[in-house]
Amino acid sequence: MRFIHTADWHLGRLFHGGHLTDDQAHVLEQLVDLCREVKPDALLVAGDVYDRAVPPPEAVGLLDDVLSRLVLDLEIPVVMIAGNHDSPGRLHFGARLLAGRRLYVSGQFVSQCEPIIFNDAHGPVHVYALPYAEPSTVRCGLASDAVVDHDSAMRAIVNGIRAGHPAGVRSILVAHAFVAGGAGCESERPLSVGGAGTVDVSCFAGFDYVALGHLHRPQVLSGNGAGAVRYSGSLLKYSFDEADQTKSVTVVEMDGQGVCRCEAIAFSPRREVRRISGLLADLLAPSPESNGKEDYLEVTLLDQGPVLDAVGRLRELYPNVAELKRVERKLDDAGVARLDHRKATDLELFRAFFRHVTAQDLGPPQESAFAGVVEEMRAKERSS
Ligand SMILES: [Mn+2]
Structure with a gap:
């Protein structure tokens, strides 16, 4: 099976007050071209489709256009989940209707995550599309007191999936989470206030590929029996601390054993x-x-x-x-504190002030210029 993994489109996002819709359309055009060329069996979008719960009409229009071209014109199935920026209920609109055309939208958490089944020459591949959900939602949905944070929520959900998954069948998980050890950047909204909000990578043991969203830097996390656990990264650089990154999507080739070969395909943005x-x-x-x-x-x-x-x-x-x-100048107040303002001369006071503001000492020409100005003012005072 061949699929493309992408995430964190953040349609409708503003960058320092300006709309990014044209920049997003520019790279999504490249994604559509890539899909036309590579002909994947599926496109996986791992959450934060929109930047906010109620996106602007331009963002909705752009998503509508891109999905229509992928699903109707190119006949490529799309699997899309909600991230922490999306409104679960709004993104979920029409999910059952759209599934008939092979646009699989998973916005709202359900207690049992049913697989979307794909087939290639080697047999079936089960794709589990898990929308982002708050731990409290998972706790209620699963009626489990063991769910207290993001890690225990993910563990409980994934255990449920594993229990229902047929042995020997290849599996892909699409999820939106902060995996511990992953590198974050400034444009991600924290998942939890006060806590880390992270899940351990060991949660994902047993899946042949885990297509993650949330962290905006493309990166691979592995360990503790987990297969290919990967963040494709965001569509664009959404903060200046991402300036050194290259944004891309991941093209994944999965063989009959579930072993994945991944290749990052970089976008060329409209503006860097x-x-x-x-x-x-x-x-x-x-x-x-x-x-x-x-x-x-x-x-x-x-x-x-x-x-x-x-x-x-x-x-x-x-x-x-x-x-x-x-550039921030280092203020050097040495000497200023010891100065007795009642006894200091005009020149001493000004010298301290100049040092405080510029972090430099007054030079001889500056001192004589200051003395000249002061003498001029005194002369004027005397004559008036
Ligand atoms: Mn995001």
Whole structure:
């Protein structure tokens, strides 16, 4: 069986105030092209289809278009679960109707997760599509006091699946969870307040492939008898701390024994997400490089002292500057505390103030300039 694993589309997401719909459409176009070329037996979407419970109409329209092309035009079955950003009930709308056209949507938690059965030359493959559910929902649904957190919830659900799974049949689990040891990034919403909200990778022992969503960095987790436990990663970079990542989908080839060969296929985004730094004058200087001006940028200015309208001037050249940072100067208050303000001279006070603000000492020309200004003011006072 050949399938494509993707997750965390976050349709409807804003990036620093701007809609990402066109950027998402751009890479989803590449996904549709890939599906046309690779002809997978299924596309698995492991949750966070939308960015929020009530997505904007543009996001709903984009999903409708992409799914219609995959399922109706290319006749590729799609298995899609809810993540922690999706509304279980809303995503679940039409699930029974859509299953007739081989669009399998699993939005709401049910106590017994029935498999979707695929067949290849070697026999059946059972795909278990497990939507994200809060531990309290699982606790009620399974009527089990043993469920107290994400780990015990996942364990209870997966034990139920294993109990009903026929021996010797290959299996795939599609789930949305934070597996302990996985590397997170800033654009993921924590699953639990105060606790880790993680599940141990040992939960997934026995499945031939576990298609995960939630962590936005593509990564493989293995151990303790688990087979291929993998995060495909998100569709796009949704925060600046993902600047160094390459976003991709995973094309998986499963053999008759359930052994999987995985290949990450990278997207080329409409705009990159990058971090740059330098002096404002250098960043604004004409450069032969014309690529990447439209990218989403986090700019760190290395200038000392005040800079007027840095964002406005940068945006003339880089229209999508999303964030501006200044290097933090280390304040050095040495000497300031010991200064007795009642006895200190004007020059001593100003010297301390200058050091506090700039972390530098006043040089001789600056001292004489200050003395000159003070003397001028005194002279004016005397004459008035
Ligand atoms: Mn997500």
